[in-house]
Amino acid sequence: MPRLLIKHCRTIMTGLAGDLARHSGHDILVEDGTITAIGDLDTPANTPVMDAKGCIAYPGWVNTHHHLFQSLLKGEAGGLNQSLGAWLAATPYRYRAAFDEQTFRVAARVGLVELLRSGCTTVADHHYLYWPGMPFDSADILFEEASALGIRFVLCRGGATQTRGLEENLPQALRPEKFDSWMADMQRLTSRYHQASETAMRQVVMAPTSSLHSTTPEQLRECADLARRSGIRLHSHLSETVDYLDAARSKFAMTPVEFCAEYGWTGPDVWFAHLVKLLPQEIALLGATGTGIAHCPQSNGRLGSGIADIIGLEQAGVKISLGVDGAGSNEAADMISETHAAWLMQRARKGMLATPRYDGGQWEGGGDAATVDDVIRWGTSGGAAVLGLNGTGSLAPGMAADIALYQLDDPRYFGLHDPAIAPVVSGGRPGLRALLCAGQVVMENDNLPGVDLAQLELDAASAVIQLQTRAGLRR
Structure with a gap:
């Protein structure tokens, strides 16, 4: 109207x-x-x-990091009590090949409806479910489902040109893409969907699945160059666990953030998911370059990764936003649950780090670490700034x-x-x-026009059975 x-x-x-x-x-x-x-x-x-x-x-909440395909992987038994590395193998990667066009569409719809019902109006989905010869266009499905619901949608087009395993022994759905094919698809998606506006309803982002592991350093730099020539932003996972620090030092003799900076992956057009395990000099570098974070407190807690130092990051100059992450590691994949967790966990983190007093002085807890106003700002205008949607x-x-x-x-x-x-x-x-x-x-009045929640529940239950059967977990 x-x-x-x-x-x-x-x-x-x-x-x-x-x-x-x-x-x-x-x-x-x-x-x-x-x-x-x-x-x-x-x-x-x-x-x-x-x-x-x-x-x-x-x-409306601005969700800056999601994996919508995982909306059908909530509470998956194989990964329920695992930390990040084991969980990745047990849940998202084990089920990759089980998705077809219909189950993927149901997953996207479930996730978007869940977000809308929490008051979310902008979703950035870090979508990395791609493999050579994939029989359906998942990006088209995501944009279609978001458009049908009237929500702002940012496709963070993930991808990988290398894996940690032997490519010739991998099933098709786990094989990496060719770099040229991936970049060509980025250009196709940008041309077809990206709107260069601070109030855009659709945008596209360059988003290697992992900045440290998914490409060669040279390809990582080329990704950044192409993104900037195309006028799109950059996003990836970084420093979710201490394994990132160990791997970066072993492979590149740098910290993860230093590695990203070396290859063009810092700046006001870049944001990373997680950033849980950072050294002080990395926080300073991220702040000095105006790089952003998608803070995902529930997933970081569920996987036992830790609690990111959001207060320290913001004080250093890092742009703060909130993300839900995938429902496969966050069974309440909505923005109300995420803001509630962000408010509590920053207080818990400060309290855990407080130094005991043995001189009769007053011990200081973390009850003042993050205000409600802080959390609302992170989840709304903070997210809009990270995405470059500054008119929202x-x-x-x-x-x-x-x-x-x-x-x-x-x-x-x-x-x-x-x-x-x-x-x-x-x-x-x-x-x-x-x-x-x-x-x-x-x-x-708490109703989504055109959405039959009872039918969506049945569709989701049926899709879960299909995924379990195709993954060999049900006969």
């Missing part, structure tokens, strides 16, 4: 920093997909009104109307002295009075 007035919000959380984190007004005027006014507003003539009485307004991510005049209206009608939220902080501090899944993306109402 060209114009909409959202009236009577209980509180408006803007996603901005400091004193701007909350707006004193209660109404939001949306025109042609853009917020044009916030305050206590009169109703313009011939303007539809949405009553948001009792609701908390947030910017906050509630302010001139910004895209990506708005989540949470209705706190579950007992989980009763008794809160400050209901505005409910989604972050209480977690769960607050209902949505409405969710807008680019001014379009994509969810209303």
Whole structure:
């Protein structure tokens, strides 16, 4: 609709920093997909009104790192109690060949619907399910599913030209791509889908699966050069565990971040997922170059990787955002769960590192490590900045109307002295009075138009059985 007035919000959380984190007004005027006014507003003539009485307004969450194909790998038994290396072999790589066009589409739909129902309006999917001769175009499916739901979608096109095993002994679905074929597909996808706009609905990103392991150093540099010539950003995994540091020193006599910097993979157009295990000089280098992070606290906890030093990274100048990561290592793959975990884990990390006092002084815990306003900012305007979608991510005049209206009608939220902080501090899944993306109402009264959740549940259960059968785990 060209114009909409959202009236009577209980509180408006803007996603901005400091004193701007909350707006004193209660109404939001949306025109042609853009917020044009916030305050206590009169109703313009011939303007539809949405009553948001009792609701908390947030910017739509910006998820900067996901693996949507893993939406059918939640709680997979073989990898449930494994750390990263063993989990990769047991879960995502064991099931790669089991995906066909239909099961992949169901996985993408489940993941996107789950995210939308948490109030997420922008998804960056680090999609690395590619192999030579792949019989379906997974990128097309991802864009189709995102478009059908009305969500902003960023394809981080993963890939690998080398593996740690012997290529001739690998099954087809585990074989690496040829570098020229991968780069040609990058150019095809960029030409077909990428929108060079700060409010783009579709973008493409250069995203080797692992910056340390998936290509040669020369190819890594060529990836960066092609991305910058094409006007697209760069993304990859880095320093999720101490194995990255050991491998980089063994192979390149550098730290992982030094290696990335050497081959063009730092800067304001680059962000990495995880960055859990970093040396102080690596944090300084990332900050000095304005590189970003997709912080994935739940997956890092689930895999036993640790807790990234988000406070130290931000103080150094690193751009902070939040990512869900794959549902195969995060069985609650939504942004409310992720923000709740981010809030708690930064406090836990600070408390764990606090020095005991034996001189009678006061021991200082980590209860002040991260504020709710910090977490909201990381998950909204912070994510938009990392993705270069600077016309989105906050509630302010001139910004895209990506708005989540949470209705706190579950007992989980009763008794809160400050209901505005409910989604972050209480977690769960607050209902949505409405969710807008680019001014379009994509969810209303907790319902997604055109989505039959009961049927999606049946489709997902059937797809899981198919995957288990094809992987040889069910007869």
